[in-house]
Amino acid sequence: MYVAVKGGERAIDNAHAWLAEERRGDVNVSELTLPQIREQMTLAVHRVMAEGSLYDPDLAALAIKQSRGDLIEAIFLIRAYRTTLPRIGYSDPVDTGKMTCDRRISATFKDAPGGQVLGPTFDYTHRLLDFKLAADGEVPTANHAIPQTADMPRITDFLNKDDLIQTEVPSDETPPDMTREPMEYPANRALRLQTLTRGDEGFVLGMAYSTQRGYGRNHPFVGELRIGTISVEMEIAELGFSIEIGEITLTECETVNQFTGSKSEPPQFTRGYGLVFGQLERKAISMALVDRALRWQELGEDNLGAPAQDEEFVLSHSDNIQATGFLEHIKLPHYVDFQSELELVRKLRCEAQAAAHKEAAE
């Protein structure tokens, strides 16, 4: 005897209790603390802040703990929290030229004012498992140099002086805010960059990689990659001037792309731009490549039909919270729709079989 399923509520409560238990894991192993996650899983924290669009390392660490290390789930927690925050105002634009750099490299020049600063990078590490780390994570202190105090000029500014790279026209226009306005196409560059910086790292990487492999090739060089901290200032109306409200870590990438010129533009180098919260070079470089690919129209390039050139395609599929939600919603019951399909298929089959029967008889 079938009884209509009741008790969904109890099932949900039990599932959540079990989940909490699984999250904690073996209770004989000491519990992770938020400072541990923040300090030792820093790059995960950075990714959660970047794609969660909220700069708060402690909250990101909490989200990672709560989500059992599922970063997309952690990003989701941060986004859902973020929307509930009142929007007090907007900061002044940050000047990344004033960044205190931990890392600053250029692939286009052997050396440049400010120098090549490798910083704390995985580059050139040999990817050999360090079994010593399994037993003992203590490290000797790294050498210290005297910090550079001078501003680090942007590499692309040198090219700009010779008119060899396309000049970006400064604009005081208020950029659109994708979290406050519905997305509309065509989007302008500011809106595209907003979408990309919070886009899924894997998706943006894949799109960027596709341009390197020939789907909308635009031959990028890393003109400059810089990682460092910068203070954020905000103008307080009551005071009438800007005050510093905090300090954030940013990764910025400017690519220099070959450009042979078009009907409207002379041959010169062009730029792609990436800027993300935290130390996320893979994401910043990917973002710069995709940004450049999406600029084909303004530069008078041909539409090659490459996925990375397709603004609507790239922007509407880059958000992993939207993507994962819609993908996973197919776990929800669909039996009403399935039933209507079932009836239709039965009807079509019945008619097809009758027709085949009739044909055989004739």
Add this chain to the structure above:
Amino acid sequence: MSDYNFAYLDEQTKRMIRRAILKGVAIPGYQVPFASREMPMPYGWGTGGVQVTAACLTPDDTLKVIDQGADDTTNAVSIRKFFENTADVAVTGQTSEASIIQTRHRIPEHPLTEDQILVYQVPIPEPLRFLEPRETETRKMHALEEYGLMHVKLYEDIARHGHIATAYAYPVKVEDRYVMDPSPIPKFDNPKLESPAIQLFGAGREQRIYAVPPFTKVVSLDFEDHPFEPARAEHECDLCGADHTYLDEVIIDDNGGRMFVCSDTDYCETRQSAGHRGKFSPKENAA
């Protein structure tokens, strides 16, 4: 949950959503873009419907939430609980008692009234999406009332299968103007789209709201020689004996034995308590 505003969303956001709803009501069937917010449940799980409901709810409302016609499916339970926690409103399973009904995939069997709002959760609001993936194109097609592509698709179905091969999310034309996706309700429910209740459609991920105001003309697309037919399983409900409701097919044993029951659980229970019986109803105790 006192940290959050009534019904979770802040008043500014609700105002923005209400403006979109009013615009939708003013232009029946037109998809109004709105700045959908991230909600604490995943996109695709009813965030659009939840935002519309949140914007419509008042403390005096009585809320009903259904998924697949049932009040006790997990996601319906989850959404109902969300509003119980964040808005502290009365909830009900009875269609006639509710002032706002949020639904996924069904329209209740019990006729709705002028005092009710039906809120649909919509996954893909664009009826032309699977014919033309680009939003820039489909918006143009709606603006120019260029629906030839849809008719060609329906015609090709008939040419190939003898029938229009769309069983749910069957496209409709609203007030002789906009072609609209009624959300993935079975086409059995399409005739109920002409209703005294206000019908609001929310698509969170796709950032669209649209509406069918009370007593608006809603026509399911068809051809003169292939008129629209609402379809249901040709059975009676095995619990309440109804022969006019939408039925779920339930597999009951390893040999492919089946039973059919109303997908609208409230409607079925109401009929059973009124004494209606089906094939599998428990035998009455001889008094």
